Amino acid sequence: MTAQPVSNGTPEFAAPSNLPGHIGIIMDGNGRWATRSGLPRSVGHERGVDALRETVKAAQKLGLSYLTVYSFSTENWRRPMAEVTALFSLLRLFIKKDLKRLKSENVKISVFGTREGLPEDICDLLDLAERETAENSRFNLGIAFNYGGREEIARAARDVARKVADGEMTLDEIDQHAIARHLDTRAFPDPDVIIRTGQEHRLSNFLVWQAAYSELIFMDVLWPEFGEVHLRAALETFAARERRFGGLSSEAG
Template sequence: MSAASASDVTSVVSGQQPGLSHVAIIMDGNGRWAKSRGLPRAAGHERGVEALRRTVEAAGELGIRYLTVFSFSTENWRRPAAEVNALFGLLKAYVQRDLARLTQEGVRIRIIGLRDGLPDDVAALVEKAERETAANSKFFLTIAFNYGGREEIARAARGVAEAVASGRLKPDDVNEKSFAGFLDTGSMPDPDLLIRTSGEYRLSNFLLWQCAYSELVFMDVLWPDFDRACLEEALAKFHERERRFGTVSPGAA
């Protein structure tokens, strides 16, 4: 083991993640998990919520401050109505069951994506979760729900155009930093690591702007089976990477 990797292991054990504060996860494989067991898809989504609970707990223990998960995409509306309603119900169940505990533990909850089209009770619960955890800063849990990366970028572009038209922003001041402030994640650092489960190798319209320089780790495990050991495996792969951000390695010719 190199000196650098030994230091990384020591930091992980002590509750720190050197060079890593934000992990994003595409939680994929609930339906396949259920199908392989002869269960309805809803059962896979229910087990997926349990995996989310395990992951939130493990992430906090491992020194990660920001966790962003992809729960429901703008494209998921094409699924059968019963499954869409089940996904809404699971979001409600998760927030209702865990909100008090997460609030007490210093977790701040944010829901990113479109609020238009959400059932009134889901929208009200989302607003309640964000309001009641707004003062927390120990751990930041962001749930992308009714979210699409291209839609987010287009919406941010409209915001920039409106700001320029109203005189609040000068055209010469439009740059990567100012544009990022119009995104749903404007107050957050970009993900250092993006994990996708279920063996698929694509971003599926998730955090397209933010993941420009994220390390990508694709895992064969189906999301309902994801646990702390899986997260630690992904973190270990992250720490094996050399992040150059367009530069060259130190000492390279």
């Protein structure tokens, strides 16, 4: 099902009890938006950062607690190096420009993914963002950067195997909870809903373990155009769905 934004700017919003605890967003469509607008792809990524800034504000305003955004995947290294460099520059700009404000708003930043292959100053900035906001608790912002879901699971499996080899765990103690405790997102609940913009209908290696029972909402809007009205529309779509987690519908009695 594809969610559509409401026609007016002030829709009737879902009751707080129906709000998801954790939302994941695949921010897709920056390059297509730029191409469609006759602009360089780098401008599309710049507008994407603006959309991210507004979405974080909207998520806090609407009473959400956890938001994870897919900002750079392990597969994005396949893009032209000039575009990869531009994406790194935007991360630098976002952290340097927004970190102080996010800290003052009691936002805690968590970074998911591997630091392997990243420039040293990018690693330092990611560390700084986590360190400066570590004591915050009002809102949790997860940034999936240099992240791939399968790579994350492989790293978790290696950590578990290492503990078994060192005698810290037994084979019988390895279950899905043990794996989950070694994922990057172990401090976050599994996402209740994942929103993808940009007209594609796939997860693209985003939170593949955690999304086992997530509601998937695909929106036709390109990411630079995404805003509070689209977030509201997605949350209303989520609130209207019945989540059964493998059980029976409530109508089944």
